[in-house]
Every structure is written in C-alpha cells, then in structure tokens.
Amino acid sequence: MVRPPTGDDVTAHDLARTVAACRDLIATRFPGDDDAGAAAMLLDDGTVLTGTAPEVLNASVELCHEVEPFAAAHRLGRRVRVTVCLHRERGGRHLVLAPCGVCRERLAVFGPRLLAAVPDVFAPDVVRWRRLGHLLPDYWLRVFPDDAAPAGWD
Ligand SMILES: [Zn+2]
Known part of the structure; x- marks a missing residue:
C-alpha cells in the first residue's frame, strides 16, 4: 500500500509545468x-512523467493515456501527486x-489528496484542479477502516 501524501506543497509552478x-x-x-x-503526472520527487496511448486495431484493448506515466511511477517507486x-x-484547442473511472481507481493508491485536472464547466480547454477524493466521494475502501486509513481514505 502506498502512503498518502503528507503535505500540500504542490505549487502553481508544478501544476503549470505538468500541463x-x-x-x-x-x-x-x-x-x-x-x-x-x-x-502527464507530477511525482513526489518533482519529476514529471508523460505518456500517450498506443494505437491498436481493436478498440476494446485500448489503454488510457495515463497508463504509461502511472506504470512508470510504479517502476520508479515514486508517488503520483498530480495528473x-x-x-x-x-485547430489546436x-x-x-x-x-x-478506471484511472481514478488506479490513482486511488495515492490517496484522496492527489490533484487531477478536470475541465472547467464553461471552458473545456481550461484546467481546473480537483482532489481525487472529490472525484470519488463515496470511495468503496472507506468501509474498511483498517485499509482505508493507511491509504488516506479514512
Ligand atoms: Zn482512464
């Protein structure tokens, strides 16, 4: 189980360079x-990892763009703080x-404080930041306090 983040020291600069x-x-x-x-994902050591989904012939086996940096963070033994x-x-927008939903479940190992980019309600090309806990308000792990607490979901 990955420990939850302890602080909230992600800066606006960190967010901007991740985007x-x-x-x-x-x-x-x-x-x-x-x-x-x-x-792109910002790790707890300040590294920004990027990835993109490979094209495949059968759409049922496609991966999300997040899979590559998520797996690389695991390979490096680092925590994801921002995605x-x-x-x-x-046209360039x-x-x-x-x-x-699948990526939210994957990212849940990093706890509810992880910051995820979501589109602005009125401008889908504008980044808004939400805690993963806000995207998963009724996360299933909460009913298992012994498991939820170490993961930050208590
Ligand atoms: Zn996904």
Missing part, C-alpha cells in the same frame, strides 16, 4: 494538427479530460 509537459508531448509526438492526446490528460483537437 506544459503534457502539451509538449502532444506537440512533439504528434506534430501537425490532427486529433491527439497525452497525459493531467489533454486531447488536442483540430487542448481539451481537458478528467480521469476516467
């Missing part, structure tokens, strides 16, 4: 103007994709 890394990966991996997406996923549409 910038996500946009940079989209621009470098997918030059041009086609639809493309990527994710963002963006989709560039033709970057839509903010809130983490899907």
Whole structure:
C-alpha cells in the first residue's frame, strides 16, 4: 500500500509545468494538427512523467493515456501527486479530460489528496484542479477502516 501524501506543497509552478509537459508531448509526438492526446503526472520527487496511448486495431484493448506515466511511477517507486490528460483537437484547442473511472481507481493508491485536472464547466480547454477524493466521494475502501486509513481514505 502506498502512503498518502503528507503535505500540500504542490505549487502553481508544478501544476503549470505538468500541463506544459503534457502539451509538449502532444506537440512533439504528434506534430501537425490532427486529433491527439497525452497525459502527464507530477511525482513526489518533482519529476514529471508523460505518456500517450498506443494505437491498436481493436478498440476494446485500448489503454488510457495515463497508463504509461502511472506504470512508470510504479517502476520508479515514486508517488503520483498530480495528473493531467489533454486531447488536442483540430485547430489546436487542448481539451481537458478528467480521469476516467478506471484511472481514478488506479490513482486511488495515492490517496484522496492527489490533484487531477478536470475541465472547467464553461471552458473545456481550461484546467481546473480537483482532489481525487472529490472525484470519488463515496470511495468503496472507506468501509474498511483498517485499509482505508493507511491509504488516506479514512
Ligand atoms: Zn482512464
């Protein structure tokens, strides 16, 4: 079980450079103007990891953009503190994709204080930050206090 974050020292600069890394990966991996997406995650040591979903022939086996940085954080033994996923549409606008239900479940190992980018209600290309705990208000683990507390879900 991964320990929950102890502090709230993610700065506006950290958030901005995580979003910038996500946009940079989209621009470098997918030059041009086609639809493309990527994710970026800020780790507890300040590293920003990025990733993008490989294209596959059968849509039922697609992965989320978040999977690559999520797995890399595990490989490195680091905690994810911030996650963002963006989709560039033709014309260059970057839509903010809130983490899907599966990714929310994966990210739950880092506790409810993890910050996730979600789209502004009126402007889907504007990032708003929400705690994972706000995205999972009735998280299932809460009924198991012995397991929930170490994970920060108590
Ligand atoms: Zn997902």
